[in-house]
Amino acid sequence: MNPKFARRMIRFQESDLTPILRLAANPEVISFAGGLPAPELFPVEAMKKIAVRVLDEHGKRALQYSSTEGHLPLREKIAARTNRNLKTSLKAENIVVTTGSQQSLDILAKMYIDDGDCILCESPTYLGALSAFNACQPSYREVDTDGEGMVIADLEKALAEEKRAKLIYVIPDFQNPSGKTWSLERRKAFMETVSKHDILVVEDNPYGELRFEGTTPPSLKSMDTKGQVVVLGTFSKIFCPGLRVAWVCGEPAFLESFCNLKQAADLHTSTLSQYEIDAFLSEHDIEDHVRTLVSVYRERRDIMIRTMDEAFPSEVTFTRPEGGLFTWAEMPEKVSGRDLFMKALEKKVAFVPGGAFYPNGGHENTMRLNYSNMPPEKIVEGIRRLGEALREAL
Known part of the structure; x- marks a missing residue:
């Protein structure tokens, strides 16, 4: 059979990055490629007991269909935590539970993007968001991004020139892939600028709670006076990604349309997973769990x-994030991240070549490194091997 795929599938042919990342999955390879939490920190024993208790006490409801919006007690808890963390004033009616943040990105694209509409994003930006958006066949305008966030002059220029701009996608806290965090001044200027336009802002915040030092700036949503900012949050980075439970925060009218599309996609997020997370939040201190993550990930970042300071050539620069899961390295222009990957793989170490994080191409002399998943001794060994590969490439 030779199926006649839709035109959008052109964007979903296997990329040249796919076989690279398959090679990185070899258990013999020290991999800094994924955005994976540390599996040894998953609360396995607690979740065993909770799973039994949920089935004993709520089995008939937890195994049944549920509302598209999500389990109300969980939504109430998410709203309360979001208000504490992001300085917002949300209620359960402002929360819809989703099947991972990836589903939120997919639905948002379907809601707002027609073929040829423009998405404004940081440069670089999250590869997974590009994958979700691509099904709707947008164009992308990369806005110049420095150590404080989107460059406002370039954002203003993009908004003036892109007549079909429909959505701005940003990760202001410990950005994926760069690890950078927007300054307070840049956040204020950004919100002042976008408030003059009829455009949706998607504030993705999977890493904001994983702060190692410094103070947390106010969220974009906390400065939103028009209801144009929607916030994405998830339990994947602070709890258990395998449960696939995340959420989107927005105004009720927006969420009504969002739920119509979510219902068409999966009816609702796993009822059982929602009951289990709700039980954990009721019976355990998730803030203490997050503090443990922060302590472990801070040590791994430091290592x-x-x-990298010791092993990398001086020509290579990299970010020093205050939190999150990633650091971002830039090499001399003559060095290709994809070529370096193959050289590094011979030494059994892996990363993600950075060119994939730029929707319009280029910037191949970059790479993303994850520090959350590998134990300290493997981080040291892997970075030393990568340093050898860099010196050979240079």
């Missing part, structure tokens, strides 16, 4: 950065 990775210190070893």
Whole structure:
């Protein structure tokens, strides 16, 4: 059979990055490629007991269909935590539970993007968001991005020139892939600028709670006076990604349309997973769990950065994030991240070549490194191997 795929499938042919990442999955390889939490920190024993208790006490409801919006007690808890963390004033009616943030990105694209509409994003930006958006066949305008966030002059220029701009996608806290965090001044200027336009702002916040030092700036949503900012949050980075439970925060009218599309996609997020997370939040201190993550990930970041200082050639620069899961390295222009990957793989170490994070191409002399998933001794060994590969490439 030779199926006649839709035109959008052109964007979903296997990329040249796919076989690269398959090679990185070899268990013999020290991989800094994924955005994976540390599996040894999953609360396995607690979740065993909770799973039994949920089935004993709520089995008939937890195994049944549920509302598209999500389990109300869980939505109430999410709203309360979001208000504490992001300085917002949300209620359960402002929350819809989703099957991972990836579903939120997919639905948002379907809601707002027609073929040829423009999405404004940071440069670089999250590869998974590009994958979700691509099904709707947008164009992308990369807005110049520095250490404080989107460059406002370039944002204003993009908004003036892109007549079909429909959506701005940003990760202001510990951005994926760069690890950078927007300054307070840049957040204020951004919101002042976008408030003059009829455009949706998607504030993706999967890493904001994983802060190692410094103070947390106010969220974009906390400065939103028009209801144009929607916030994405998830339990994947602070709890258990395998449960696939995340959420979107927005105005009730927006969420009504969002739910119409979610219902068409999956009816609702796993009822059982929602009951289990709700039970954990009721019976355990998730803030204490997050503090443990922060302590472990801070140590691993410190070890990775210190070893990069020692092992990388001086021509290579990299970010020193205050939190999150990633650091971002830039090499001299003559070095291709994809070529370096193959050289590094011979030494059994892997990363993600950075060119994939630029929707309009280029910037191949970059790479993303994750420090959350590997234990300290493997971080040291892997970075030393990568340093050898860099010196050979240079």
